[in-house]
Amino acid sequence: MSLTAEQRIALHQYWTRFIQGLMQFVAGSLLLFAGYLWWIWLQVPAALLMLSGAAFAIYGYTGILRFRLIASFSLRSKSKTDDSP
DSSP states (O other): OOOOHHHHHHHHHHHHHHHHHHHHHHHHHHHHHHHHHTOGGGHHHHHHHHHHHHHHHHHHHHHHHHHHHHHHHHHHHHHHHHHOO
């Protein structure tokens, strides 16, 4: 799979968004648990943080998946054209 420089940058940005979303989701989960133990109203911002983290992670993962599918189909189409007589 050979990517251009622009594609590599875009893929890196999607990975970064995915990791950031995952970290936001984990932080929200920890705050949700802390709200359960100490102060119940801490659960509201924790749930919002989890929702935004999940949205970031989903957006990043769909971008990563898009690049993988494009690479998979381009490799498959290259192999079909190379095998033809």
